[in-house]
Amino acid sequence: xxxxxxxxxxxxxxxxxxxxxxxxxxxxxxxxxxxxxxxxxxxxxxxxxxxxxxxxxxxxxxxxxxxxxxxxxxxxxxxxxxxxxxxxxxxxxxxxxxxxxxxxxxxxxxxxxxxxxxxxxxxxxxxxxxxxxxxxxxxxxxxxxxxxxxxxxxxxxxxxxxxxxxxxxxxxxxxxxxxxxxxxxxxxxxxxxxxxxxxxxxxxxxxxxxxxxxxxxxxxxxxxxxxxxxxxxxxxxxxxxxxxxxxxxxxxxxxxxxxxxxxxxxxxxxxxxxxxxxxxxxxxxxxxxxxxxxxxxxxxxxxxxxxxxxxxxxxxxxxxxxxxxxxxxxxxxxxxxxxxxxxxxxxxxxxxxxxxxxxxxxxxxxxxxxxxxxxxxxxxxxxxxxxxxxxxxxxxxxxxxxxxxxxxxxxxxxxxxxxxxxxxxxxxxxxxxxxxxxxxxxxxxxxxxxxxxxxxxxxxxxxxxxxxxxxxxxxxxxxxxxxxxxxxxxxxxxxxxxxxxxxxxxxxx
Amino acid sequence: xxxxxxxxxxxxxxxxxxxxxxxxxxxxxxxxxxxxxxxxxxxxxxxxxxxxxxxxxxxxxxxxxxxxxxxxxxxxxxxxxxxxxxxxxxxxxxxxxxxxxxxxxxxxxxxxxxxxxxxxxxxxxxxxxxxxxxxxxxxxxxxxxxxxxxxxxxxxxxxxxxxxxxxxxxxxxxxxxxxxxxxxxxxxxxxxxxxxxxxxxxxxxxxxxxxxxxxxxxxxxxxxxxxxxxxxxxxxxxxxxxxxxxxxxxxxxxxxxxxxxxxxxxxxxxxxxxxxxxxxxxxxxxxxxxxxxxxxxxxxxxxxxxxxxxxxxxxxxxxxxxxxxxxxxxxxxxxxxxxxxxxxxxxxxxxxxx
Ligand SMILES: Cc1cc2nc3c(=O)[nH]c(=O)nc-3n(C[C@H](O)[C@@H](O)[C@H](O)COP(=O)(O)OP(=O)(O)OC[C@H]3O[C@@H](n4cnc5c(N)ncnc54)[C@H](O)[C@@H]3O)c2cc1C
Ligand SMILES: Cc1cc2nc3c(=O)[nH]c(=O)nc-3n(C[C@H](O)[C@H](O)[C@H](O)COP(=O)(O)OP(=O)(O)OC[C@H]3O[C@@H](n4cnc5c(N)ncnc54)[C@H](O)[C@@H]3O)c2cc1C
Numbered sequence: 045x046x047x048x049x050x051x052x053x054x055x056x057x058x059x060x061x062x063x064x065x066x067x068x069x070x071x072x073x074x075x076x077x078x079x080x081x082x083x084x085x086x087x088x089x090x091x092x093x094x095x096x097x098x099x100x101x102x103x104x105x106x107x108x109x110x111x112x113x114x115x116x117x118x119x120x121x122x123x124x125x126x127x128x129x130x131x132x133x134x135x136x137x138x139x140x141x142x143x144x145x146x147x148x149x150x151x152x153x154x155x156x157x158x159x160x161x162x163x164x165x166x167x168x169x170x171x172x173x174x175x176x177x178x179x180x181x182x183x184x185x186x187x188x189x190x191x192x193x194x195x196x197x198x199x200x201x202x203x204x205x206x207x208x209x210x211x212x213x214x215x216x217x218x219x220x221x222x223x224x225x226x227x228x229x230x231x232x233x234x235x236x237x238x239x240x241x242x243x244x245x246x247x248x249x250x251x252x253x254x255x256x257x258x259x260x261x262x263x264x265x266x267x268x269x270x271x272x273x274x275x276x277x278x279x280x281x282x283x284x285x286x287x288x289x290x291x292x293x294x295x296x297x298x299x300x301x302x303x304x305x306x307x308x309x310x311x312x313x314x315x316x317x318x319x320x321x322x323x324x325x326x327x328x329x330x331x332x333x334x335x336x337x338x339x340x341x342x343x344x345x346x347x348x349x350x351x352x353x354x355x356x357x358x359x360x361x362x363x364x365x366x367x368x369x370x371x372x373x374x375x376x377x378x379x380x381x382x383x384x385x386x387x388x389x390x391x392x393x394x395x396x397x398x399x400x401x402x403x404x405x406x407x408x409x410x411x412x413x414x415x416x417x418x419x420x421x422x423x424x425x426x427x428x429x430x431x432x433x434x435x436x437x438x439x440x441x442x443x444x445x446x447x448x449x450x451x452x453x454x455x456x457x458x459x460x461x462x463x464x465x466x467x468x469x470x471x472x473x474x475x476x477x478x479x480x481x482x483x484x485x486x487x488x489x490x491x492x493x494x495x496x497x498x499x500x501x502x503x504x505x506x507x508x509x510x511x512x513x514x515x516x517x518x519x520x521x522x523x524x525x526x527x528x529x530x531x532x533x534x535x536x537x538x539x540x541x542x543x544x545x546x547x548x549x550x551x552x553x
Numbered sequence: 554x555x556x557x558x559x560x561x562x563x564x565x566x567x568x569x570x571x572x573x574x575x576x577x578x579x580x581x582x583x584x585x586x587x588x589x590x591x592x593x594x595x596x597x598x599x600x601x602x603x604x605x606x607x608x609x610x611x612x613x614x615x616x617x618x619x620x621x622x623x624x625x626x627x628x629x630x631x632x633x634x635x636x637x638x639x640x641x642x643x644x645x646x647x648x649x650x651x652x653x654x655x656x657x658x659x660x661x662x663x664x665x666x667x668x669x670x671x672x673x674x675x676x677x678x679x680x681x682x683x684x685x686x687x688x689x690x691x692x693x694x695x696x697x698x699x700x701x702x703x704x705x706x707x708x709x710x711x712x713x714x715x716x717x718x719x720x721x722x723x724x725x726x727x728x729x730x731x732x733x734x735x736x737x738x739x740x741x742x743x744x745x746x747x748x749x750x751x752x753x754x755x756x757x758x759x760x761x762x763x764x765x766x767x768x769x770x771x772x773x774x775x776x777x778x779x780x781x782x783x784x785x786x787x788x789x790x791x792x793x794x795x796x797x798x799x800x801x802x803x804x805x806x807x808x809x810x811x812x813x814x815x816x817x818x819x820x821x822x823x824x825x826x827x828x829x830x831x832x833x834x835x836x837x838x839x840x841x842x843x844x845x846x847x848x849x850x851x852x853x854x855x856x857x858x859x860x861x862x863x864x865x866x867x868x869x870x871x872x873x874x875x876x877x878x879x880x881x882x883x884x885x886x887x888x889x890x891x892x893x894x895x896x897x898x899x900x901x902x903x904x905x906x907x
Pocket of ligand 1: 580581582583584585586601621622644645646647649650651652653654655657658660711712713715716717718801802803899902
């Protein structure tokens with residue numbers, strides 16, 4: 045007989061207990077004493093003012109004070125920390141730069157925050173094999189800077205590249221503007237050294253293009269700090285394209301811009317980047333950085349082609365023709381590197397620009413099939429009106445990765461809650477359109493409820509089993525990324541209770 | 554849509570569930586073209602071949618979803634009709650190879666170092682786990698970080714974690730132009746040249762050395778390929794497709810040399826030869842090397858590990874993979890148990906007791 049996944053999950057096992065987070069009855073003082081004596085010389089912060097900077101990550105609406113913050117600098121120290129935490133069943137929350145947008149590095153009250161910020165060495169750069177071996181706290185940008193003298197670069201380029209760490213990128217499978225052509229983090233990492241929660245050092249992947257056994261590297265990338273602590277990474281470097289040119293195309297309607305995206309890609313041509321901005325985002329960005337965007341456009345497409353000059357010229361000609369055919373009424377092509385960077389600047393400062401339009405903003409993340417772009421944007425506009433909160437759209441159109449920015453004012457009663465509820469509706473819309481609730485920011489604590497919509501009980505139970513295989517005690521970043529089944533059951537009940545079950549067709553439990 | 558279009562989900566799920574309940578081991582079969590890739594499996598044969606058909610394909614989305622039994626050839630034909638292809642160039646070894654078997658083996662062809670591996674193109678899967686439960690991971694979109702990436706985990710697991718029923722793949726536009734250059738060149742100097750070329754922004758799409766000659770394939774726009782070919786120089790190969798096919802499908806005369814065949818997966822610029830004399834054929838710009846030679850397996854495994862890679866031995870119709878470190882192997886076993894608690898799916902295919 046197969047036990048039902050729900051029953052077998054509720055029977056117990058690491059993940060569930062960890063959620064209860066019972067560290068073996070030990071006073072906070074005793075825990076601190078044991079930690080400090082295990083890692084003499086390693087900072088273990090525990091004063092309230094020292095802990096404050098670690099209360100939240102980039103999802104600032106959620107805050108929690110950890111018991112302590114440890115800032116080790118060697119693998120041996122991390123191992124000692126994990127051994128103590130494992131013995132005490134103390135939750136451990138890994139943290140890179142804290143730029144995550146889903147609360148993945150949100151501390152846990154009574155738990156330990158493990159900052160990997162001092163692991164900042166580039167250990168080796170191998171121009172012949174085109175790889176870099178780095179510590180996990182090295183920033184994304186620093187890898188490309190170190191590779192630049194060899195004409196190489198590390199391709200995934202999240203907008204947070206100057207701050208975010210490769211450890212955090214691996215944990216979130218971060219993407220960037222150019223991942224349409226060069227792939228996500230998972231496509232650009234060859235190997236990671238991880239520590240299991242039980243402090244065992246394992247290598248996943250290899251310096252070669254594949255490794256023996258299961259593809260544990262692929263499983264690990266994007267696991268949000270739940271399966272192990274990254275202590276070293278070997279990443280793939282690519283030759284820097286000699287030329288990049290950017291086309292800015294303006295459209296009189298969001299629909300025609302969205303349709304142009306499908307047509308461009310359907311023509312058999314994949315640009316290096318294909319981004320879209322709607323009118324609210326265009327105006328905010330233009331007022332902020334004066335990039336030269338037409339302020340009256342309903343939508344802009346930013347289409348970049350890169351590579352050898354002959355190839356770029358050919359692609360640009362094709363793209364311009366296609367954009368015009370799709371109804372672009374204004375085209376501007378960068379003619380110099382300065383102009384290209386200026387044209388990008390508007391897109392890249394969309395976040396701070398939005399920050400000037402409202403006291404607070406909430407950045408959403410979800411992916412839909414490209415064909416559904418026009419409908420998705422129409423329905424987001426409708427939801428925005430329904431909730432009375434403006435939504436600006438700036439996103440990775442080429443791979444259907446939406447980033448609606450919900451503008452609100454947290455000082456007004458109820459507005460944060462309304463913004464979150466609107467965000468939840470947008471995630472549900474993505475699932476309904478055949479997409480997913482997160483394309484690159486992760487689930488963290490933010491999207492636990494939406495996971496109940498994306499997956500059925502059977503898949504969620506399987507995720508918990510995978511977690512148990514890596515972390516039988518359930519001490520690593522517990523309670524994040526995968527909701528407990530009873531949370532989903534309660535949520536289902538709640539939805540029914542309100543009479544607004546979003547997708548009656550989707551199985552519930 | 555495909556001529557043969559059959560959904561056998563229910564029947565297959567029933568079979569796996571019954572096998573689970575009565576503890577009967579299963580041996581999964583697709584087109585049965587690749588038994589040599591793993592170890593032989595004891596068990597009742599469960600064929601997924603009749604579960605076939607293209608479920609969804611929209612060229613503008615660059616995504617294709619098909620049932621596991623769909624013949625790879627049917628997928629190639631459909632994509633080609635729309636100017637698209639599977640950029641990981643999977644080998645098929647015979648016309649009856651199925652999509653499920655191909656993804657289960659995780660095989661990639663000559664374009665792999667430049668365009669990515671099978672796992673890089675897998676976006677989602679439906680599978681039956683060892684309890685007979687139908688599970689769906691991933692989706693038909695390119696960017697997705699909701700939940701652990703099980704779709705990529707099961708790629709290359711050779712059916713030991715689940716029976717694949719349906720697979721969604723990212724597909725790509727067929728490069729408009731392609732050309733292969735060749736020149737006589739020694740192995741070592743070829744490895745050096747390949748490292749140099751791969752660090753330059755050239756539209757390379759395959760690079761191989763057959764023991765005597767270096768072969769470079771360029772793919773991209775007409776003008777891009779022409780400019781690169783002029784820069785690199787060398788003779789134009791008259792029938793490039795036949796050559797790359799022979800490398801991909803292992804029909805190149807090299808593979809008929811007597812003796813066991815080794816696959817060496819190493820960092821591409823590795824210069825050190827494997828221990829013991831033998832002959833090499835380089836693919837993947839040096840990152841995948843076929844070696845005909847005789848040496849103690851343990852010596853080869855030790856060598857491959859010290860180079861930062863791994864090795865597999867194909868001998869007498871069997872395949873032996875590089876042994877895993879104990880800690881890693883223990884984790885493999887725990888994961889296997891998480892997917893297949895009774896160990897009924899292709900047990901022993903990859904490793905003894907897995
Ligand atoms: C001379 C020769 C040389 C070959 N050389 C190579 C080579 O170099 N590289 C290579 O990759 N292949 C090689 N092959 C063949 C190879 O067997 C695959 O290429 C083929 O793509 C697998 O497809 P299939 O449907 O035939 O799989 P099968 O051979 O039926 O199965 C392959 C593996 O996948 C599993 N499997 C099949 N279907 C499923 C499913 N739906 N879900 C889960 N698991 C499944 C099977 O249990 C088995 O472990 C060669 C074959 C021959 C005859
Ligand atoms: C302005 C801005 C723009 C952004 N743009 C993008 C973008 O374009 N694309 C994109 O994908 N993301 C983007 N992000 C999100 C964020 O930068 C990424 O998710 C990034 O990968 C997080 O890295 P971090 O070092 O800050 O990790 P943190 O926020 O510190 O942690 C993120 C997660 O990783 C885990 N983690 C961190 N280090 C380790 C480790 N060594 N071992 C194991 N687990 C670890 C944490 O536990 C947590 O779950 C943006 C964020 C901001 C603020």
